[in-house]
Amino acid sequence: MAASTLTEVARLAGVSPATASRVLNGSARKPGKDIAERVRQAADSLSYIPNAQAQGLAKSSSGLIGLIVHDIADPYFAAIARGVQDAARDQRKMVLLATTGGAPAEEREAVAAFAARRADSIVIAGSRSSRPEDGDDNAELAAELDRYCRNGGQVAVVGHPVVGATAMEGYHVVAVPNQELAGALAARLAENWDGDFVIVGGPEGLLTSDDRVRGFQEGLAKAGRAPAEILRTSFNRSGGYEAGLKLAARIKAGRAEDGGGSGRKLCIFAVNDVMAIGASAALRAEGLRIPRDATIAGFDDIETLRDFRPALSTVRLPLEDIGRLATRATAPGAGNSGGQEEDTVPPVSGEVTLRRSTEAA
Template sequence: MAASTLSEVARLAGVSPATASRVLNGSARTPGAEVADKVRAAAATLGYIANAQAQALATSSTGLLGLIVHDIADPYFSTIARGVQQAARLHGKAVLLASTGGTPAEEQEAVAQFAGRRADAIIVVGTRSTRPEHAQDNAALAAGLQRYCANGGRAAVVGQPLTGAPQIDGLQTVQLPNRELATELAQTLGAMPFREFSLVAGPPGLTTSDVRLEGFQHGLSLAGREPAPVRRTSFDRAGGYAVGLQLGGELAREGGPASGSGAAAGGPVPCIVAVNDVMAIGLIAGLRESGLEVPADVAVAGFDDIETLRDFQPALTTARLPLERIGMLAAEATLSAPQDRPDLEVAGEVMLRFSTGSPVVSPAER
């Protein structure tokens, strides 16, 4: 029993395929009520479901929205994905998902795949890379999107503009206030009585990491602080953890063998800022492993304000990005008619919490 087709329905209803099509799938010309009922009845008994592939071929519109993320299991991306999904649903589109791993080569592959499926729109989420070894892949990615847009596709990239890309017509960018927020965070923290700052970042060349870093340093200087030393590690929890162990060891040695040096002395403690929450959480785990208390011995801050992490103790000081809204914006930007495209400006917010000694906020208002 193969899936029933339009003409089967038409035959059962005793009408032509054209008529059946007109009643079942919205047409400007709606046939008479009697005929329409007959067709609908036939469709129901046959359990007819329109073949979206054939429709797509005939109408050259697939109703597909391609979403490209680095890792769908990462809460940063999955939250954005939720927003995209919601917007897509509102527009009656289906979401095609690609979880790439983060290299421009894989992203380019996903773009090609989506272009082949003639997705109506493509959204690329995640940090760009300026690493020299990615230059060629970046160019390929840009070329792929370029061609996709030239062929009438709509596309948006979330985060930063494409690396080394020409102006691409039809490509929109949801620019994230990474630099500004990082500056604000650093300025706020810089005004607090921390002994010194250090920064934990991803490998050089990851734009999100680099930009946040710049913003931090800028904010520190605005606060009249020295530039902070930077530790480079992987852009994930494991990287944060490794640095936590390392920094924790150094701090413990310097502050005395036992923990609680800062707390005991009541003196100013150092503050470590990681470029994202997940790294910050790993960092705290590593520091703890070294016998340090947060924030008594060392203060820690992150970036993103991941929802799942908001019950973490000590509550993490961070910069909130409205991730779900960002996803919706990106989707809306590609799906809406040009005239009612949303404003792609995104605002964030610095969240001071206990990991930097700020008073705890009730978890109720998460």
């Protein structure tokens, strides 16, 4: 028993397929009350479900929103995904998910796949890379997006524009003030702290990481502090852990030098919460305590991590809103009312949130 079709419904109702179509789906022309009712009855007596593929083909639009993330199990992306999902529901669309691990080549593939499915819009989350080895892939990604937009697609990128993308119609970016916020965080930390700072960052070329590092350094400079040393590692929990191990060794060594005095503690800034948690775990594993032996701050304010103890100082980012905003930006009728060239959705704002992990005990 195959799914029933519009034609069958029409036949049962004794009308033409055209009429059936008009009543069952929103059409400009509204058939007469009585006929409409008959069709509707026929429809659910056959438990008719319209074939979205066919509808899409005919209307050339699919009701699909493509979402590209590095890893859906990462709470950062999961939070954004929730926002996207939520906005999608408002638009009565479904979301199509692609995880790419952050590789531009895979992102390109995902975009192509979305394009093939005629997704109405695409939301790209996750840090852009400007590493030289990603150059070619980035170019191809940009080209693919360009093509997608030219064919009427809408794309929203959270954070940075895709490297090499030429601003075009249908291309939106949700700006995240990583740099400013990291600066603000540095400023606040510098207020109650006179020791050294260390930054645990992601690999060079990861734009989000770079921004946060740069902002933090700027903040430090404005507060009259020396620039912090930068430890580069991977942009996830295990990267944080590794860096934490190194720092622990260093702290212990320093402590041995001045005979156990708490002379110059370290304040660690990990460029995201997950890394900060990893670093904390490493310190703890090495017998160090926070904030006694070192203080630490992260970035993002991941919800799941809020119960972590000592509570992590961080910068709250409205992740869910970001996802929502990005999705809305791609909706027809959204934004660009000002007639600007490169339209940018209202920038999101974060908030420095100091908690116990950086208390100068």
